[in-house]
Amino acid sequence: MRGSVETPTSRRTEEQVLMGGHMTNDAIGLRDVTRRYDSGRTHVTALDEVSLAFPRGTFTAVMGPSGSGKSTLLQCAAGLDRPTSGSVTVGGTELTGLSETKLTLLRREHIGFVFQAFNLLPSLTAEQNVALPLRLxxxxxxxxxxxxxxxxxxxxxxxxxxxxEMSGGQQQRVALARALITRPEVLFGDEPTGALDSQTSHEVLTLLRGMVDRDGQTIVMVTHDPVAASYADRVVFLVDGRVNGELIGACAEDIAARMTKLEAVPC
Known part of the structure; x- marks a missing residue:
């Protein structure tokens, strides 16, 4: 898809400036990222000096017990939330010093999102929903x-x-198409198959896997499902806001066994 769509020269120039004029092998890089939330006397460290790299053209699943920091990791990596300390890099561009305007532009042009809720506008057709990010x-x-x-x-x-007029699986495919219309550097999924039955989930995950293998798409997916995670190249585990190892090319049974051990660790 990337090579078959015309990109205006003005957009390329703008992107080259935004992306710093250079490329790296990693689509996303996190270095010593900490995210704390303070509310009165309550202090919560959702991420604690996390360093991770997500190479281009790979499929990574992020797993961990409830409250481990999975969603915060996704939000910081996607530029939706700013870390308290540390750095996040997207395609060679450091996000820390970007203004809100430039950060919004980077997300719009280089990052796609798919969530458990399809978030489609019911009054619009599939093609109108897909075209919406470009119109906005x-x-x-x-x-x-x-x-x-x-x-x-x-x-x-x-x-x-x-x-x-479409099934849940078809609606999620429309949501995928909407995320892909801008040809994003990275596609982030937050439980993208959580609302689907097992057969439909398999179809969507097979589609995601094909995007990586065929098109070189980079995907980072937060999930609680070992079966879904088994479609990824690697599974990164978080516990209490810290990276707790990873598995490469693992089957669902091995992923489930690892999760069971993590959830059994006393607080």
Missing amino acids: AGRRPKKAQVREVLAQVGLGDRARHRPT
Whole structure:
């Protein structure tokens, strides 16, 4: 998909400035990232000096017990939340010093999001929902571009259908297409199959896996499901805001066994 869509010269120039004019092998890099939340006398350290790299063209699952910092990690890595200390780099650009305007532009152009809730506008068709990020960015979407990304997720024949006329799995595919329309550097998923049955979940995860293998897409997915995590190249585990090891190319049974051990560790 990346090579088949025309990109205006002005946009390339803007991106090169924003991205610092250089590229790295890592799509996302976190270095000594700490995120604390203070509320009166309450102090919570959601992330504690986390250092992680997410290489381009890889699929990473993030797992851990409840309250381990998974969602905070995703939010900091995606530029949705600023760390208390440490640095986050997206495609070679350090996020720490960016203004809110530049940070918003970076997220809009280089990062895609898919959540458990599909968050589709019910009054819009599939193609209108997919085109929405481009319209919000002040760009006029080309119908061919929208149809292409819908075809990529297997919905080329459902472009004019509204969400109520589609199954849950089809709605999540529309949400995927919407996230991919800007050709993001990284696709973040926060429990993207959490609301789907096992068969539909398998179809969506197979689609994500294919995007990595076929298109070189970088995916970071937070999940609680060992089966979902087994589609990833590696699984990173968090406990109490710290990285607690990882598994490479693991099956669902091994991932589940690791999670059981982590959840059994006394506080």
